[in-house]
Amino acid sequence: MLVANIQVSETPLVLYALRRADDALILGHRLSEWCGHAPMLEEDMALSNIALDLIGQARELYTYAAKAEGKDNDEDKLAYLRDVRQYRNLLLVEQPNGDFAQTLVRQFFYSAFADLYWRAMMASRDATLAAIAAKSEKESAYHLRHASEWIIRLGDGTDESHARAQAAIDHLWAFTGEMFAVDDGERALIHAGIAIDPGTLCGRWLTTLSDVVSEATLALPQNDWMQQGGRSGRHSEHLGHLLSELQSMQRTFPGQTW
Amino acid sequence: MYTQALNTAETDDRGLEDAARAAQFQARIDAEERIEPNDWMPAAYRKTLTRQISQHAHSEIVGMLPEGNWITRAPTLRRKAALLAKVQDECGHGLYLYAAAETLGTSREELVDAMLAGKAKYSSIFNYPTLTWADIGTIGWLVDGAAIMNQIPLCRCSYGPYARAMIRVCKEESFHQRQGYEIMLTLCRGSDEQKAMAQDALNRWWWPVLMMFGPPDATSQHSDTSTKWKIKRFSNDELRQKFVDATVPQAQYLGLTIPDPGMTQDPEGHWRYSDIDWTEFKQVLAGNGPCNRDRLAARRKSHDEGAWVREAAARYAAKRAQRQTAQAAE
Numbered sequence: 291m292l293v294a295n296i297q298v299s300e301t302p303l304v305l306y307a308l309r310r311a312d313d314a315l316i317l318g319h320r321l322s323e324w325c326g327h328a329p330m331l332e333e334d335m336a337l338s339n340i341a342l343d344l345i346g347q348a349r350e351l352y353t354y355a356a357k358a359e360g361k362d363n364d365e366d367k368l369a370y371l372r373d374v375r376q377y378r379n380l381l382l383v384e385q386p387n388g389d390f391a392q393t394l395v396r397q398f399f400y401s402a403f404a405d406l407y408w409r410a411m412m413a414s415r416d417a418t419l420a421a422i423a424a425k426s427e428k429e430s431a432y433h434l435r436h437a438s439e440w441i442i443r444l445g446d447g448t449d450e451s452h453a454r455a456q457a458a459i460d461h462l463w464a465f466t467g468e469m470f471a472v473d474d475g476e477r478a479l480i481h482a483g484i485a486i487d488p489g490t491l492c493g494r495w496l497t498t499l500s501d502v503v504s505e506a507t508l509a510l511p512q513n514d515w516m517q518q519g520g521r522s523g524r525h526s527e528h529l530g531h532l533l534s535e536l537q538s539m540q541r542t543f544p545g546q547t548w
Numbered sequence: 549m550y551t552q553a554l555n556t557a558e559t560d561d562r563g564l565e566d567a568a569r570a571a572q573f574q575a576r577i578d579a580e581e582r583i584e585p586n587d588w589m590p591a592a593y594r595k596t597l598t599r600q601i602s603q604h605a606h607s608e609i610v611g612m613l614p615e616g617n618w619i620t621r622a623p624t625l626r627r628k629a630a631l632l633a634k635v636q637d638e639c640g641h642g643l644y645l646y647a648a649a650e651t652l653g654t655s656r657e658e659l660v661d662a663m664l665a666g667k668a669k670y671s672s673i674f675n676y677p678t679l680t681w682a683d684i685g686t687i688g689w690l691v692d693g694a695a696i697m698n699q700i701p702l703c704r705c706s707y708g709p710y711a712r713a714m715i716r717v718c719k720e721e722s723f724h725q726r727q728g729y730e731i732m733l734t735l736c737r738g739s740d741e742q743k744a745m746a747q748d749a750l751n752r753w754w755w756p757v758l759m760m761f762g763p764p765d766a767t768s769q770h771s772d773t774s775t776k777w778k779i780k781r782f783s784n785d786e787l788r789q790k791f792v793d794a795t796v797p798q799a800q801y802l803g804l805t806i807p808d809p810g811m812t813q814d815p816e817g818h819w820r821y822s823d824i825d826w827t828e829f830k831q832v833l834a835g836n837g838p839c840n841r842d843r844l845a846a847r848r849k850s851h852d853e854g855a856w857v858r859e860a861a862a863r864y865a866a867k868r869a870q871r872q873t874a875q876a877a878e
Contacts, residue, residue, distance in 0.1 A: 315625075319620065322619045322620060322628075322632050323619075323620060325612065325616050325619055325632060325635050325636065325639075326612035326613050326616035326635065326639075326846075326850075327616075327846070327849075327850045328850065328854065329850070329853070329854020329855075329857035329858055330854060330857070330858060331609070331639055331642060331643050331646075332643070333857075334612070334636070334639045335636060335639050335640060335643070338632055338633075338635065338636040338639070339636065341632060342629060342632055342633055342636070345625060345628060345629050345632070346629065348625065349625050349626075349629070352625070365625050366624045366625055369625055370623075370624075389853075390854065390857045442864070443860055443861050443864040444857075444860050444864075446864050446867065447859070447860025447861065447863045447864040448856070448859055448860050448863045450856050450859075450860070451856055451857070451859070451860030451863075454856070535620050535621055536620060536621070538621050539621055539622070539623035539681060540623060543623075543739075543741065543742070546738055546739055546741075546742060547734060547738055548623035548624050548627055548681070548731075548734060548735075548738075
C-alpha cells in the first residue's frame, strides 16, 4: 500500500530549510500562474524569470532538507507528497495573485525581506546554506528592483493604478509580520550561527518599504495586527487549492517516474 | 515607434516602384544578398513578410497557452522548471519576431490588435487541447520538431532581420525538441499506464502536426512568389516528407505506433503517409478547432485586464519625462 503523505522528521535544521524551500516554491508557483497571461509580454518574461529563480532556490533547499533529514526523501517527495498541514511557508506567499498590483506588492514585501535575508545568510556557518544564500542574494536583489520599479509606476501612474496598489498594500500588510517571527528551534540555530535573526532585518526592511512607497505616493498601513500560522502549517484556505493543482500528477499516478 | 521612422521615406518611394528597381531587387535576392530594413523592397515583399513574421510571432504567443496549461501541474520540480523556461523562451521568440516585423513598418500594437480582432492567423496546431502530461512531451517532440523543419531554411531567408531571428529561435527550438523527446522516452520506459498516455498523445497530435506544413503544394497560394523571393526554399510537401522520414524512426525507438495503418516505406526509404484530412484543417483555420475560441478569449482577457497596467506605465513614464524636463529648465 502506497503512503499518501510522507512523514518528515523535522529537526530544527530540516524544518529551517523546509520553511525557506516552501516559501520559494509556493511563491514561484504563484508567479508561474501568470505565464502566458501577463499584462505585457515583457512581464510574462520577467515574472517567469523570477518564478524560475524561486523554483531553483526551492530545489536546492529541499535537496538540502532531505540530506539533513537523512531518510529517503528528496526534492520531489518533499514538494509533492506533503499535505497542507505539513507545508511551512509564509502566509504571504500563498496569497492568490489577484490583480497585477497584488502580485507585485506581494513580491515587493517578500523580496525586500529576501534580499536582506539572503545577504545576511551568506555569513552562515552552514556551508550549504551560505552557498544557497550567495546565489539567492543576487537573484533577490534583481527581484526587489523589478518589484520596486513597478510599485512606483503603479503608485505614481493613474488614479486607478494608485488605488489598486494601495488596496494591495492594505490587504497584504497583515501577512508581513510572520517574516520576522522566530521559534525555539530557530533560536538555537541562530545561536549556533547557522541561521540569522530576522528581527535584526526589520528596521532596514521598513526603510526600504518606506522609501519606495513614499516615492510611489502610497502609504503603509497604520494597522499593526499581524496574521501568523504558516510556519506551523496553519494556512489560509488558498494553499490547499494550490497544492491540489501542484501535486495532481503525483497524487493521481503515485510512485511513477516522470 | 522608432521603427516607423525607417519607413517615412519609403512611403514616398512606393510610387516610384518601377521595373528597373524590381529587377535590381530580384538580382540581389538571386545573388543571395540579405535585404535590410532600410533597403528598397517591393510593397508585396513587405506585405508578405509582415504577414508571415507576425503570424509566426502570434503563434509563439498563442503557443504559450497549451503548454502553459501544464506549468502548474508538471509532475516533478525539474519538469516544472524546464517547462516554465520553455514557455518563457516562446515568449522571447514572440517578442523577437514582433521586433523583426516592426522593422517592416507596422507596430507591435497594430499587429497584436489584428490578432486579437481575429484578423491575423496563428499556427492552427495551437487550437488543439493539452489533455495529459504526455501532450507536453508530444508537443516538444513533434510540434517543435515540425517547427524546426520549417524554420531551418528560414535562417537563410532573404530578409535579414527574419533570418537572424530564426538562427536564434532554431537553437532554442532544437533544445525544446530534445526535451520533449526525453519526456516521451521517460513515459515509454515507464508503466503501462504511462506508455498508453504517450501513445494516446501521439494518436491525437500526429495528423494535426502533419497539417502544420500547410496545404499540399498543388493548392498552396503563397509558395510561388515566396520561393522567387527566397523567403521559402522548400515546398510544403517537401518539408512534410522530410519531417515524416525523420520522425518515423524516432517513434519506432520509443516503441510507439504512428496512427497511420496505411503508411509504407518506398524503395528510396521514404515513409509514405496516407491522405491527410484537409477538411479538418480548413475547419480549424475557419475558427472551428477544439480550442480556437478559448485561445483567443484567453489572449483578449490578458490584454483587457492588463490595460490599466500599461496605462499606468505610460502615464508614469510621461510624468517622469515631464519632471526631468522641468528639472533641466531650472
